Amino acid sequence: MHKLRFPTTAAVAALSLGVFAGQARAADGLFLAGTGTIDKSFAGGGIANPEDASSLASNPAGLLTAGHEFVVNQGFVSPFTQYSSNGLGLPVPGTHKNDEEIWPMGSAFYSSPIDGDSAWGLGAYPITGLGTRYNVPPTGPFGNGSTSIFLAEGIISLGYAHRFGDVTLGVAPMLAINAVRVTGLPLGFGAFSTNAADFTNKGYDYSVGFGARASVDWNVAPNFRVALAGSSPIANSAAAAYSGLFPSGGHITTPATIQAGLAWDYAPAVTVMVDYKHIFYSSSAAFSDGTNFNQLLAGVTKFGAPNGPGFGSKDVDSITLSGEWRVDPRLALRAGYTYSTEPVQSSQIALAFLAPTTGQNTLAAGAGYQLTEKSTLDFGINVALWRTVTGPLPAAIGGGNMTVGATLLDASLGYTYHFDQPVAKPVVLAKY
Numbered sequence: 001m002h003k004l005r006f007p008t009t010a011a012v013a014a015l016s017l018g019v020f021a022g023q024a025r026a027a028d029g030l031f032l033a034g035t036g037t038i039d040k041s042f043a044g045g046g047i048a049n050p051e052d053a054s055s056l057a058s059n060p061a062g063l064l065t066a067g068h069e070f071v072v073n074q075g076f077v078s079p080f081t082q083y084s085s086n087g088l089g090l091p092v093p094g095t096h097k098n099d100e101e102i103w104p105m106g107s108a109f110y111s112s113p114i115d116g117d118s119a120w121g122l123g124a125y126p127i128t129g130l131g132t133r134y135n136v137p138p139t140g141p142f143g144n145g146s147t148s149i150f151l152a153e154g155i156i157s158l159g160y161a162h163r164f165g166d167v168t169l170g171v172a173p174m175l176a177i178n179a180v181r182v183t184g185l186p187l188g189f190g191a192f193s194t195n196a197a198d199f200t201n202k203g204y205d206y207s208v209g210f211g212a213r214a215s216v217d218w219n220v221a222p223n224f225r226v227a228l229a230g231s232s233p234i235a236n237s238a239a240a241a242y243s244g245l246f247p248s249g250g251h252i253t254t255p256a257t258i259q260a261g262l263a264w265d266y267a268p269a270v271t272v273m274v275d276y277k278h279i280f281y282s283s284s285a286a287f288s289d290g291t292n293f294n295q296l297l298a299g300v301t302k303f304g305a306p307n308g309p310g311f312g313s314k315d316v317d318s319i320t321l322s323g324e325w326r327v328d329p330r331l332a333l334r335a336g337y338t339y340s341t342e343p344v345q346s347s348q349i350a351l352a353f354l355a356p357t358t359g360q361n362t363l364a365a366g367a368g369y370q371l372t373e374k375s376t377l378d379f380g381i382n383v384a385l386w387r388t389v390t391g392p393l394p395a396a397i398g399g400g401n402m403t404v405g406a407t408l409l410d411a412s413l414g415y416t417y418h419f420d421q422p423v424a425k426p427v428v429l430a431k432y
Contacts, residue, residue, distance in 0.1 A: 008316030031257070031279060033338060033362050033382050035107055035125045037073045040380035041366025042338030045275035045320030048217070048227035053111035056123045058259070059229045060159035061170030063121040063215040066111040068419040072221075074078050074106045075380075075412030081132055083353050090186060091134075091141035091353075099133045099146075105412065117163040120350020128153040128254060132354055133183075140184045144200070144243055147184030148353050153177070153234075153254060157213070168217040176209040176234045178252065182242060192296050194304035195244030196259035202241035209236030223265035230258040233283055244304040245286035255287060256280045269327070270322065272336040275320040281343060288313065297396045312348025317341045322364070329370070334380070336364040342389070349391030353404045361385045378414040383407070 034040035036054025047055075050062025050130040053071045085091060107125035114120060133148035134141050141147045159172035181204045190196030215229035234254035243250035281287045288310045302306050322336030340360050344352045366380035388405040403408040 013173065015099045031128055032105075032126065032378070033364070033384070033410060035076070035127065036109070037225065037366065037380040037412040038368070038377040040075075040410060040412050041334035041336065041364055041378070042273065042322035042324075043320050043338040043362050043364035043382050044093075044277070044318075045083050045261065045322040045336050046263070046273045046324075047215070047229055047259055047275060048225045048261035049070060049271055049273055049324070050217075050227075052414075053109035053121050053123070054414075055126075056109055056121045056157060056159045056172055057127070057155070057213075059105070059170065059227055059261075060121070060172040060213060061161045061215040061227070061229075063111050063119040063159055063161040063170060064113075064117075064163055064217075066119065066121065068112045069110070069416055070419070071109045071414060071416045073108070073412050073414040074104070075410070076102050077105050077129075078102045079131065080407050083134070083185040083402055084099070084387065084402060084405075085393065085402045086402030087393045087398040087402070089393075090143075091147070091402075093134050093398075093400070094136075094271040096136050097140065098134045102407050103131065105410070119161050119391070120160075122157070123159070124154065124156050126152060126154050130172075133388065135222075141183060142186035144187055145200045147354070148182070148252040148373070150179070150181040150204075150424070152179050159213075166219045170215045170217075172213045174211045174213060174231070174234065176211065176236060176254065178207045178236055178239070179240060180205055180207075180239050180246075180252065185245075189303070190244070192250070192299075192302050193244040194302050194308070198241055198250070199244040199303065200242075205239040205241035205250075207237040207239050207250075207252070209234040209254065211235070224261045227261045227263075228259075230256070232256055233280075234404065247305065247308040247310060248306045249304060252286040253284040255284045266404050269325060269383045271324045273320075273322045273324075275322070277316075277318045279316040279318075279322070282315050284310070286310045295306065296403070297394060309351055311354075312345065312352040314341045314345060315342040319355050330426075331370075332368040334364075334366040334368070336362075336382070338362040338364075344389050346389060346391030349389060349402050349404060350393055350397070353390070353402060360387055374418045379412070380414070381409070381411040383409055 047059040048097045053066045055062030063389045072424045084095040085093045088157035109123040111121035129151050135146040154177050156175045157172045161170040176430040185200035195197045211232045211234035213231040218226045233256045238250040245416050257279050259277040263273045318340040320338040362384045364382035386407040390403040
């Protein structure tokens with residue numbers, strides 16, 4: 001039996017890399033298309049084919065196959081958004097581009113076997129993020145300076161996996177740390193808030209929350225695997241500085257998700273994967289589409305109320321196709337494609353333009369290379385293709401139509417060190 005091993009002090013310190021490393025509005029709306037570098041190469045898919053300790057973030061049952069290793073990922077996200085309005089009031093008409101360009105993004109993971117049928121892991125990583133800033137001269141889109149929103153959530157998680165024959169179960173409690181900052185919303189909108197003093201321009205505020213992720217892996221046959229994973233909603237404490245903006249006095253609940261995947265070793269050196277994912281935006285008042293702008297103006301509800309407006313997102317379904325070709329014992333090539341349903345309705349455009357979603361179509365590619373007997377280097381990149389949403393602006397703020405467009409580039413470099421065994425060739429030439 002293996003002894004329970006703990007990472008070094010340096011490894012623990014490195015886990016902080018992922019907590020508030022960056023932000024951008026992601027391909028599945030709020031969520032990033034993959035957490036680790038390998039995940040990004042698969043456009044967020046591949047949960048039935050876990051390859052390293054970063055599986056903690058998507059499929060904690062995959063810790064059993066990771067071995068004793070440390071993984072660090074560092075990259076960047078580069079969002080590009082713009083809005084075009086032909087209205088006569090607010091926001092300022094014309095075409096205006098987002099000023100936020102490049103944000104760093106990092107994560108770190110550690111895993112270790114306990115015995116032949118169980119393993120544990122530790123990780124720190126970002127799972128959600130959005131960021132938009134419109135600096136429209138001379139006074140901003142709403143006459144109150146640069147209008148921006150920053151929202152990021154980082155996770156610190158401890159996971160455990162145990163095998164029962166051909167089935168492995170995994171669970172990973174999550175501690176969430178959140179940061180939010182909002183600037184430049186129109187001061188006149190304070191009349192539609194439960195607390196106008198805590199509505200905009202309050203600097204950064206922080207909150208914490210708790211949730212859990214669980215998964216099951218089933219080795220159906222030597223060359224065919226199935227996985228199912230889900231995460232609970234993360235009920236975060238209130239961001240008191242924005243209690244007059246977000247529902248229920250500043251509570252921003254992270255939506256629950258569920259994902260299912262298949263992995264088939266089509267040939268000794270080729271694996272093909274299919275994933276389905278559902279995001280329950282409707283379960284979170286801060287992100288749901290339950291209230292539109294006209295209801296707000298009519299006094300049906302207010303910002304900060306329990307039924308107050310959110311970002312206008314509806315539930316998202318996505319399908320991911322991905323694959324890996326192990327060219328030789330040292331080199332693996334990867335690719336993926338994700339199609340997601342549209343999270344924002346055109347009727348919600350007046351509220352959603354501050355946090356535009358990117359890409360119903362995401363393309364991804366990457367590679368893994370064995371550097372030494374105990375280390376590998378991975379590269380992954382995905383691009384959420386340009387897309388737009390057009391909708392009407394309420395007559396009370398000038399009428400007309402608004403079109404919001406967005407795209408996103410997400411790239412990452414990952415390094416894996418295996419402590420006590422030769423590296424699993426990227427990957428093996430045959431899995432059966």
